[in-house]
Amino acid sequence: MGLLYRVTSPPGRTVAGSWRGARRAEPAMAPRANGRGAVMGHSALATVGAASIQRLVDSITDLALIQLDRNAVVRGWHAAAEALTGYPASEAVGEPITLLYTDNDVAARRANADQRAATETGRHEFRGWLVRKDGARFWASVTFSPLRDDAGNPEGYLSVIRDLTDDRAGELALLSIEQMVDAITDYEVIRLDPDGVVRSWSEGARRLKGYSEEEIVGRSASLFYTEQDSRAGVLSREMETAARAGRVEAEGWRVRKDGSQFWCNMIMSPIRDAAGELLGYVRVGRDLTDQKEQTRLLQRQREEILELSTPVIQVWDNVLVLPVIGTLDSARAARLTESLLDRIAQIQAEVVILDISGVPAIDTDVAQHMLRTVEAARLMGTTSILSGVRPETAQSIVHLGIDLGTLRSRNSLKDALQLALGLVGAASSDRVSFDA
C-alpha cells in the first residue's frame, strides 16, 4: 500500500504491510465502492500496484513520510517514521502530529499555523525540535504539503520529517566559532569572498576600522586601502598571492571609516572546500601604528646618542672642529660625516678641522673615510685641515701610501686653528677691500 494512496483491492479489505490503515476510519477516506483499487488524491499512480508502492515507501529510510488528515491527525505511518520517532504505527496512527512537538510548540498552537501556511502557500517548512517517544529531542526539518482530491479539495497533508542532528552540530559549531571571533577585540578577523567582498565581520574589525556589520558586509575590501594602493591593485595582488602561496603577510597604511589612516599588519589565508575550490579568504589584522611610532622614536634616540658621541664644536664664526675619538665603525663614521655636513650647512662654515689625535691607529679604512668626508665638505665649499697628526700617524700614512691630496695637516690643534683663522681672516679682509 503506498504512502500517498490507500489502495484497496477487494472492497473493504486493506492490504497488510507497512502501511497501516486508520483505526478510526474517516468517512472521506473510505474506499469507493466501485470495487476497483480506489486511489485518493493523485490518479497518476492508479495503475501502479499496491505492493510496489509499498516497496517504494519501505525503501525510504532516512525520511519519515507521514500522512495526515485535514485535522493533522496521523493516518499513514511507516518504518522510517517509527525509527525516527520511536512510535510504532499502532501508537502513532490516530494521534495528532503534535504528538511529536515539544510542549512549547504545542502551547503555541504551532501546528495550526503550520497547517494554515501549508494550505496557503502549497508547502511549508520549519526547523525545530521534535520529541521522540522516549522524550529525547532531535533537531528536525518538517514540511507540510496539502493533499487534494481530484476535485482539488483539501483532504489532508503530507508531512516529511528529516533528522538534522548532524547538520545541527555543524550549525552549533559555527555559532561558537562566531562567538569566539567576536570575543577577539584586538585583532580584526574577517572573511572575504573570492572577489574581495566582505562577507563576515567581527567586533575587533569594527573597533579597528569603524564600520558596523550592516555597513560593510557586501562591500569591497578595497574600501580599506589608500587611493594610491587601490589604484596599484594591492588588494588583488594580496588575494592572488594568498591563493597561490597559501598565505600572505602584508603591512601598509589602511583607511578607517572616518578616513583616518593606521599602519596595519595583516595575514590572509585562502578558504577552500573539500574539493579544493576557493571559497574566499580569512584576514587577521592588527594596528601597529603605535609600534611604528615607538620604533621611530627609538631610532631617533639612537641617532641622538650617536650624535652625542661625535660632537662637532664651533670654535669661531665659521670654523668647526670635529674631534674624532676612538675607533670608527662604519655606522659611526657615516653618522660623523652626516652631522659634520649638517653643521656646515647650519653655520655656513668655511673651515673644518678634523682632529685625529684621539684615533689610536690610522688605517686605510679610516683614512679613506676621512678623505671622503673632506671631499664632501669641499663640495659644500668648506676647506678642511687635518690636525693631531702624531709622528706615528705621519709614518703610517706614508707607509700605507695614502695620498692626502690638497688636504693640509698639522701636528697640533693649535697650529691647525691658527691656519684656519688665517684662512677665514684672509677671506674677510678680501671682502672688505671690495667696492661692490
Place this chain on the structure above:
Amino acid sequence: MSQLLDNPNALTTPILGESDLLRIRSALRAEAQNVGMGLTAATKLITAGSELARNIVRYAVDGRGEVTIERIRDGDRHGVRVVFRDAGPGIADIDEAMRDGFSTAGSLGLGLPGTRRLVDEFAIDSEPGRGTTVVIAQWSR
C-alpha cells in the same frame, strides 16, 4: 641577501624611457619615507636607483626593463629592496665591471662600483645575451 616573504606590496613597473626615471625616484622616496629611512640613506638609495634605471634606459634593448620596489623587514629593522631586470646585452665580465678603483660613474662604463658603495646590499647577475638583474637593498638606520 636578506630573506623576505612573497610580498604583495611589491610594485613592478616597466622601464621604457626617461620619463620612468622620475617616477622611480618618487616611488623610492615614498617607500624610504614609509620605512623611516633617514635623509642621507634615502638620498643614496634614490641615487643608486636612478643610476641603475638610467643604465637600463641607455643600454638595454629598446631601453626595456622593469623595476620592482618593495619594503622588507628583518626583525624590527625595516628597509627597501629594489630589483632591476633588463633584457639588455648583458655584461661579459662582471668582475671587471665591479672593479673598485674608486672609478667614475660616467661615460665610461655602468658606474656599478660607485652604485654599490651607496647601498647596504648589492647583488648582480648577468650574462651576455641573457640580460642583467641587479638587486639592491637599503636599511633605515
Place this chain on the structure above:
Amino acid sequence: MRDQVPILRMGNDLLITLQGDLDDATVEHIEQVVTREVARASAAGALIDISGLAVVDSFVARVLARLVAMVRLLGAEATIVGIQPAVAITLVELGVPMGHVRTALNAEQGMAQLRGVRDESTSR
C-alpha cells in the same frame, strides 16, 4: 619648467638656478640659455645653484661639469653652489670626479669666492 631657467643678474655675475627633473631635452635647453646669457651679459662669473636638487646622480653631475666647461670657454668663471649635505655625501661615494669644479656653500659665499678669484688674477 622647460622654458624657465631662472637667471638672475648680480653685477657682473649671473645666478642660474637649476631645479626639478633634468631630462635630456631640458638639459639641452639649459645649456643653450646659459651660454647665450653668459655671452650676452659678458658675465665674469656664473653661479649655478643646485640647492633645489634633492638627488644628483652621475648624469646630473656630468651635466654640471659640462656647464662649467662651457662657461669657462666663454671666459667666465663658474661655481656650483647649494650642494645639500646628503647630495655631497652621495656624490663622493658615487665617485663622480668633481675635483675641477669650484664649489661654495651658497650664493653669497660663491659670490665672495668669485671676487676673491678675480682679485687674485687681477692683482698679479
